[in-house]
Amino acid sequence: MKEFTCIVCPRSCRVKVREEDGELAFDGHQCKRGETYAREEYTNPVRILTSTVALSHGPLPLLPVRTARPVPKGMLEKCMEEINSVVVEAPVRVGQVIVRDLASTGVDLVATRSIGRWSQGRC
Ligand code: SF4
Structure with missing residues (x-):
């Protein structure tokens, strides 16, 4: 399990990501954008350098x-x-x-x- 702070909006939800049987499960997000953010952070995190x-x-x-x-x-x-x-x-x-x-x-x-x-x- 990994936990990320969603930075998409000021609510800063703590989104938990678990991998179960090859599928990702999300918890703690309050909207779909948080799930998308956490999925990208979990699978392929990117940054502007x-x-x-x-x-x-x-x-x-x-x-x-x-x-x-x-x-x-x-x-x-x-x-x-x-x-x-x-x-x-x-x-x-x-x-x-x-x-x-x-x-x-x-x-x-x-x-x-x-x-x-x-x-x-x-x-
Ligand atoms: S999950 Fe949704 S409500 Fe929560 S911080 Fe991310 S964008 Fe905002």
Whole structure:
């Protein structure tokens, strides 16, 4: 049995998931959306990953980034390994793809802000 706090609405129901004879059984949810949320958390939990990558030729040392879509929770460590090896050169525009197919997840890593190029004390 596993228990999840449903984050779909502010009620924060505690949803229990049990597996019986290959079938999932749910308890504690107050609506169908909670069952859907708990099923996904139980079978294939995913997360949007937010982080930073090193930035060169910019006024800041780091560029904030996030995955364009959620990635499997089990892949977060591999994604971070790849993110930690990235150095991107300014200028960068918000939404620009920084890494295609991050850690072979099929999901791109994108910039979450625009940063200009550092030039003679200005950017
Ligand atoms: S189960 Fe339904 S009512 Fe409860 S937190 Fe989730 S969405 Fe809200």
